[in-house]
Amino acid sequence: MRMSESVELRSADGGSLAWLPLAHLNLRYNPFGELTRQQRAAAAVVETDELVPWIQAAEPHAPSPSAAEARRSTKACSMRALQFMGDCGRGKTTHLLTLQTQLPDSAYVYLAADAPTPAIPVGVPLLIDEAQRLPWLVRRRVLRRRVPLILGTHVDLAGPLERAGYRVRTIDVSEHLDARRLVEILNRRIELARLRPGELPRISQQDAERLIGRFGNNIRAIESYLYDQLHILTRTKHGKVRFVD
Amino acid sequence: MAKCDLSIEMADGDRIVRGGERVRGTVVVRPDGDFNCKGLQISTRWETHGRGNIDSGEVDSVTAFEGEWRAGETYRYEFDLASGTWPPTYHGSFLTVEHVVRATAKLPWKFDPTVAHPFRVYVTSAPESGAPEVKAKSNGPIATFLITLFLIVFGLVFLLNPFFWCFGAVVAVFSGGWWFFRKVLPKRRLGPVEFRLDTPRLSPGETVRAELVVKPKKNITLNGITMHLHAKEVCVSGSGTNRTTHAETVHEERISVMAAGELQADKEHRFPIEATLPMRPIYSIDLSDNDIEWTAKLRIDIPRWPDWVEEQKIKVVPPTQPAAAAALLPGARDAELGNDAFAGLGEQGSNPSTPLPQDSPEPAGVSFEETVNLVWANREQFEMIDQVVEAVQGLVMNVSVDIERRSLYADSDEPSFADREGTNFLATYPDPPQPIMLHIRGLSLSQVADIERQKRWSGPAQIVGYDRDERRLLVKSEE
Numbered sequence: 045m046r047m048s049e050s051v052e053l054r055s056a057d058g059g060s061l062a063w064l065p066l067a068h069l070n071l072r073y074n075p076f077g078e079l080t081r082q083q084r085a086a087a088a089v090v091e092t093d094e095l096v097p098w099i100q101a102a103e104p105h106a107p108s109p110s111a112a113e114a115r116r117s118t119k120a121c122s123m124r125a126l127q128f129m130g131d132c133g134r135g136k137t138t139h140l141l142t143l144q145t146q147l148p149d150s151a152y153v154y155l156a157a158d159a160p161t162p163a164i165p166v167g168v169p170l171l172i173d174e175a176q177r178l179p180w181l182v183r184r185r186v187l188r189r190r191v192p193l194i195l196g197t198h199v200d201l202a203g204p205l206e207r208a209g210y211r212v213r214t215i216d217v218s219e220h221l222d223a224r225r226l227v228e229i230l231n232r233r234i235e236l237a238r239l240r241p242g243e244l245p246r247i248s249q250q251d252a253e254r255l256i257g258r259f260g261n262n263i264r265a266i267e268s269y270l271y272d273q274l275h276i277l278t279r280t281k282h283g284k285v286r287f288v289d
Numbered sequence: 290m291a292k293c294d295l296s297i298e299m300a301d302g303d304r305i306v307r308g309g310e311r312v313r314g315t316v317v318v319r320p321d322g323d324f325n326c327k328g329l330q331i332s333t334r335w336e337t338h339g340r341g342n343i344d345s346g347e348v349d350s351v352t353a354f355e356g357e358w359r360a361g362e363t364y365r366y367e368f369d370l371a372s373g374t375w376p377p378t379y380h381g382s383f384l385t386v387e388h389v390v391r392a393t394a395k396l397p398w399k400f401d402p403t404v405a406h407p408f409r410v411y412v413t414s415a416p417e418s419g420a421p422e423v424k425a426k427s428n429g430p431i432a433t434f435l436i437t438l439f440l441i442v443f444g445l446v447f448l449l450n451p452f453f454w455c456f457g458a459v460v461a462v463f464s465g466g467w468w469f470f471r472k473v474l475p476k477r478r479l480g481p482v483e484f485r486l487d488t489p490r491l492s493p494g495e496t497v498r499a500e501l502v503v504k505p506k507k508n509i510t511l512n513g514i515t516m517h518l519h520a521k522e523v524c525v526s527g528s529g530t531n532r533t534t535h536a537e538t539v540h541e542e543r544i545s546v547m548a549a550g551e552l553q554a555d556k557e558h559r560f561p562i563e564a565t566l567p568m569r570p571i572y573s574i575d576l577s578d579n580d581i582e583w584t585a586k587l588r589i590d591i592p593r594w595p596d597w598v599e600e601q602k603i604k605v606v607p608p609t610q611p612a613a614a615a616a617l618l619p620g621a622r623d624a625e626l627g628n629d630a631f632a633g634l635g636e637q638g639s640n641p642s643t644p645l646p647q648d649s650p651e652p653a654g655v656s657f658e659e660t661v662n663l664v665w666a667n668r669e670q671f672e673m674i675d676q677v678v679e680a681v682q683g684l685v686m687n688v689s690v691d692i693e694r695r696s697l698y699a700d701s702d703e704p705s706f707a708d709r710e711g712t713n714f715l716a717t718y719p720d721p722p723q724p725i726m727l728h729i730r731g732l733s734l735s736q737v738a739d740i741e742r743q744k745r746w747s748g749p750a751q752i753v754g755y756d757r758d759e760r761r762l763l764v765k766s767e768e
Binding site (some may be wrong): 060061063064065072074077078080086132145154156157158159160224256271275 | 531
């Protein structure tokens with residue numbers, strides 16, 4: 045899928061910018077730190093070609109005026125819900141943010157654990173991150189909106205969704221990490237921190253295999269490790285870039 | 290697919306900017322297709338990078354253009370925007386604060402092309418809280434009301450529910466136990482203890498002054514008293530159950546206030562404490578998810594008894610003199626400083642933009658003062674400092690420095706500094722205030738005490754290295 049060759053933040057040619065700690069690697073900042081939502085979407089490696097038409101296949105229905113009509117409507121329509129499941133740091137949020145960029149009428153909401161439930165926005169489809177935190181009453185209201193849903197969740201919500209008449213597709217994000225994909229993910233992040241045109245340090249297939257061997261499919265742990273590795277290079281200012289010891 | 294290239298040309302190149310000063314330049318647009326631009330937004334902003342969630346704030350912005358762009362044309366849009374006044378540019382371990390000019394072209398049905406150009410900002414004053422003028426995230430009045438209401442209701446439920454009384458009792462027992470062991474027991478041995486920080490707000494290179502007053506009721510033997518000066522970056526990533534706090538020490542110094550010994554009963558013992566802050570732009574910063582915190586922690590080590598510990602916060606703020614503040618920024622030597630950077634510098638300032646001579650310095654006839662000036666002027670350019678140090682190695686110079694105190698400095702890469710035959714002193718050159726580690730061999734105990742008392746040392750010595758972590762010039766003397 046096409047992502048963000050034009051979204052990257054680049055430095056202009058003017059000024060040497062040699063004072064930046066990673067300028068000698070042609071990087072504006074350490075690419076393995078935290079990113080904004082927009083940057084995460086821009087750096088994401090997600091196959092959306094099949095998912096976008098699948099979720100768009102159902103049209104939203106108006107709320108049914110009565111319970112009986114609602115039951116009839118539930119049987120008649122085929123609302124679709126896509127749920128991304130997996131442990132922390134495996135890429136659920138990244139999947140949601142990427143899909144959001146592909147769906148212009150969509151709306152995204154994140155349910156934080158330590159804050160009151162935010163207002164659920166209006167969008168088609170509706171993307172809900174950490175959907176397992178939806179209080180029962182709010183979840184009921186969301187399901188009654190009868191719009192396609194894209195959920196990031198730690199808990200399988202297929203049961204309640206199917207009872208509400210949704211056709212559910214579940215994707216386990218942790219199953220999808222192989223060395224080839226990891227190379228692409230990490231090199232996109234490096235590209236996002238590019239300082240100026242020219243060469244950049246690159247993660248090799250061999251590096252990726254060793255990282256998966258060490259950290260499994262925990263991308264967050266891999267990024268944390270690479271952050272430290274790259275930070276060491278801000279002190280040395282020279283030498284070959286070696287991401288994995 | 291047609292692309293729309295944006296680039297930024299800064300009018301003043303790589304100039305270091307004083308917070309609030311105007312930043313000028315041109316955004317150049319080169320479309321290779323026809324575009325209908327809904328707005329070319331140019332803004333100045335600050336943003337963090339690193340381990341913590343990104344904090345950012347927009348400072349000034351302008352919509353420079355709306356309309357059609359034709360393929361093959363080049364369009365230029367000048368901007369003149371205010372820079373941010375807080376936080377200043379900072380490059381640390383877990384935290385980086387960057388100021389940028391950002392240009393974004395809003396194109397319908399396309400990714401908005403964006404370009405950003407970083408520039409350095411120094412400031413000469415800090416907000417009282419350490420927070421920026423506009424908090425990156427803030428709750429609206431409705432959210433604040435709801436949170437307050439929630440807390441009130443929660444409090445009432447807590448007070449009326451017997452289950453929570455039990456919970457409260459358990460918390461009270463643990464808190465009381467902690468308070469008894471950490472506060473009451475040490476005071477039973479020590480009597481009244483006062484730890485007073487005389488300089489809670491100061492700048493890099495300045496001296497932290499504190500005083501400890503102890504008046505024990507009985508004679509008491511101590512393992513020692515130490516003050517721990519500590520600066521750390523605290524960055525929070527994620528939220529809710531994924532919330533992780535990352536802390537990284539960026540400066541740490543242990544000051545021995547008193548060696549093992551006895552304090553006599555009913556006598557007021559006063560210990561003046563001094564420690565010099567490093568000449569690095571590590572200022573106290575308080576953003577939403579990214580902070581820099583300075584603390585002074587005093588510990589009275591009582592044998593076989595809970596230690597008396599007290600921690601006080603220090604606020605480290607930028608120097609008020611523009612040149613001093615600007616010179617602390619990374620790569621300051623390379624930059625053309627702002628017009629007013631040297632205003633009011635007076636006689637104490639060294640010129641931070643003094644360039645390294647094109648030719649290698651000639652060792653013969655080079656004084657210690659000249660060498661220190663070169664090192665100071667290039668203190669962010671480690672390779673250049675290495676060149677200078679290499680060029681003067683083996684040359685015996687007349688060295689005169691201010692002594693701060695003795696130091697173990699046992700973890701030095703320079704082997705002679707771990708030599709037990711010699712004594713290490715933390716020292717500073719008077720002007721510019723270049724930190725120095727002085728190693729003197731062959732001193733008797735009385736000579737060491739004399740040097741510590743006089744707070745000054747002069748004599749022949751050689752420069753043998755440079756400690757990049759501590760940014761200290763390593764100087765060795767054979768008395």
